[in-house]
Amino acid sequence: MTGSLPTLPQPPLLPRLVGIGSWALFLALFLVSAHFTSFSLQTLVQGIPDFLAFFGKMWPLDWRALPEIWQPLLETLQIAYLGTLFGGILAIPFIFLGSRNTTANPVVMWGVRGFLTLVRSVPDLLYAAICVGILSFGPFPGVVAIIIFTTSVLAKLGSETVEAIDPGPLEALQAVGAGRIQQIVYGVVPQIAATMASYVLYIFEINVRASTVLGFVGAGGIGQLLRTYLSFFDYRGTAVLILIVFGVVVLIDAVSSYARSKLI
């Protein structure tokens, strides 16, 4: 390493400018967002004592809350289960009509895709709030909200899976003289079954978590109890409730993850 270094060939200017511009935009968005949301690290750090005090109020745990937790907890799981079940069944026609290789015709395919994109653009908690408005309080509007969410997400994931299958068996079934639905049942379903079962389990996990907060908008389940405790400042009962929910969700995730790992 002696002598003067040869001049390095310079990379082209435009990509460098794009790079610098991207970082500048990133920084600008950060500053603007932080300003308008009053985000401040200082406040966060100063809040640590309050944070700890909040947890202090949860102690000692008030186990008297336990008996009244089970029923709404069970209701939460029932909402998630029914929502996943019916959502999954409802997704089936959308999956095949929305896939390029199994749809009836392109117009139907784009119609289905557009409709599903529209449905997915609304968050599930908002659906729950709307359903409560229409169907009044209770777990039923929660189930409906979860069904809508499950259908729209599974239809999307399903269509992507269907479009990725090996087209060979479909061609063979066409050659055999099989009808459209026979082609789907014999050529497509065996190819997507394991993946779809895995997706359904994963969405059930998501739905269990989603169902725990549905109660905040009056759509049944454990969230309703959580909101009651919080509004009475019953932090010791809240802590028990959160612990139980945490335990149940972790358990379901673990079982479901294990089942999914066995599927594929």
Add this chain to the structure above:
Amino acid sequence: MISFDGVEVTYPNGYQALKGINLDIPKGQFVVIVGLSGAGKSTLIRTINNLVVPSKGEVRVGGRSITLARGAELRKMRAGIGMIFQTYNLVKRTTVLRNVLSGRLGSANPLASLLGIFSTSDLLMAHACLQRVGIPEKAYVRADALSGGQQQRVGIARALAQQPQVMLADEPVASLDPPTANAVMGDLKRITREDGITTLVNLHFIDMARDYADRIIGMRAGEVVFDGTPDQASDQVFTEIYGRSIDKAKDLLGQVIG
């Protein structure tokens, strides 16, 4: 049995795969079609079951135009035409038996078939077809657990389950090692002969074409450039079909076998 009447195929990208094909194939003939990749062999046999729709002309099978057939009539005609593929096109994640039974879909009760219910005679026939291709013990094995040669035998069994009048084979042994390829070709020839099935096979290998064919059709650039018996298909003829020296072609073959 099969007749081509001025058949032309132009793909949507403008590529002309077939240019005015006129052919007559009598019942029971075992025809081997040879030619370079892209010569139009696959397109040609796919017009026979209308997987490729001719842009001009028509193909008749058993006197009826399959080119003009639609809906239920097309499915019924396809049910009488078996097809086997280079990549077998089996549903790998299901059993061999279910793959063979799918050959019955064109004629089985549609509703029952969707529930996976087949008649006893269909089930007996499926097992019998596996017997004929020599793998009766594999009925309940998953298709992806079989070797290539066995998978192609399942493909033949699925086509046989259709009880076809016509058998189409698109490069059926191109993915197999030479001894297996010969065994599978031998089975295909024996079975189609026994049942009097009119058979069209696309092949890459020249010696194999000579060994098995009743009639060889040579294709180049979408046209039939040779049509005759294996005896007439001299090295000179193959040179013309392939558009280059046969020794070159033999070199390629040598690589495959060696």
